[in-house]
Amino acid sequence: MNSTHKIHVEGLNLFYGDNQALYDIGLDMPANSITALIGPSGCGKSTFLRTLNRMNDLIDSVRITGKVLVEGTDIYAPDTDVVSLRKRVGMVFQRPNPFPMSIYDNIAYGPRIHGIKKKAQLDEIVERSLKQAALWDEAKDRLNKSALGLSGGQQQRLCIARLLAVEPDVLLMDEPTSALDPISTLKVEELTGQLKERYTIIIVTHNMQQAARISDTTAFFLNGVLVEASDTEKMFQTPSDKRTEDYITGRFG
């Protein structure tokens, strides 16, 4: 295994009850880069993303075989502490989902549950996280107002800030801009570009231009199978599989 690979997936199968949703997936996701997962609706890309921080555990009927190594440790080993895994591998969801609390309390939520109580330290984390998520200027005068009063784009950046506040290593993003307008989308894209210097980012996207614009590696999923994964530029210029070519040229999906 290459040491620059943050996440290494091997022989991963996933079943919802009797239905198999992922077939023998093998993929390496390098550190400090953006890996985009693309493919048509229902191809398994979001399901795959959710195996990386074990969010699929929330669904009773899911069964998983194979290996997912995060920094060399198998996260499906029986002695895995799922709570501390999710602290390291954080997630941003498709729809912005701020808690019905103030902006400040949203950001401070993670640090607080992980035991930070000092006001000065929380103030510092809130400011730093909002700055990293490029939301500080818009939010600094209304930290005690409800997060639900923010616009959709601001809410999504708030969710990213809330995640950065727990200092994860890996950011999983499940179509983070699909509910946003073009300007907010651009802001979130710029943000991910800045964040990859410090984090490993895996992003699911419907939007192929977005994958081409922001990612370093792209993986193409189809019907639960990983068809092709390679350098983004190579994938979009000279795809090696016919199905990939058909998809990225818009012939289906």
Place this chain on the structure above:
Amino acid sequence: MNKTHSKLTDRVATLYFWLSGILIVGILAWFLFDILSKGLPNISWKFITGMPSEVAAGGGVAPMLFNSFYILFLSLVVSLPIGVGAGIYLAVYAKKNKFTDLIRLSVEALASVPSIVFGLFGALLFVSWFGWKISIISGAATLSLLNLPVLVRVTEESLRTVPASYWEASLALGSSRWQAIRKVLLPSALPGLITGITLVAGRALGETAVLIYTAGTASSRAFPDFGLKEMGSTLAVHLWYSGSSSLAPDADQIAKGSAALLILIVLIFNLAIALPGRIISKRHNGGN
């Protein structure tokens, strides 16, 4: 169907729904007016603070008033933690299997048992078998059995109204399930929970059938008496007793006064819980 016909049908339907609404408001207004106009003249400071009298006129309801709240308080002390706990289990932890189906079925069956049956059950279990006699503690224990299934359902339903995305967001930040429940789910479900608990408490304040055989129709001569083994007639039971079997010459006035007092108490009680509840949930939502 032609246009004028459908227009006419629409008007008739609108009128019907409007009249139904007016009827409900009318019944409530008439009911309140009747009870209060007959009862309020009988309510005096002496009535509220006085001791009851078995044979002479001019008895008060002070111990009954006290017992109503004392029994309510004791029953909630028992039923709230268990009911809310079971509700949280069903809403959050329970997987869909035969066991949780059984729990849900039991809750629904219990919720539909007539309260007089609970009363007899309490009389057999707590009064006779446990040897607690007809007492405040027997009444409170039986009343908590009556409250329990409703509390379970209220808790489960108010937790289910919280969007699943809050739950996911919290877990994805590395919270434990308990942290997500305590810090996000319960606060978000609070308005619904408070409404539900208020309804349960309001019903418990007016409950008679459960208490006649368990807490009794008499009360301690001392006031206030916190003794758990004392007989504990509540205001609602006293209303029934005065209206049916009391020997006091003014029993009828006492019953009317008790009825009016009971309504006022339930009203004040609901407001006293609902208002702070709204303020708390507003504060939690960041004041927006």
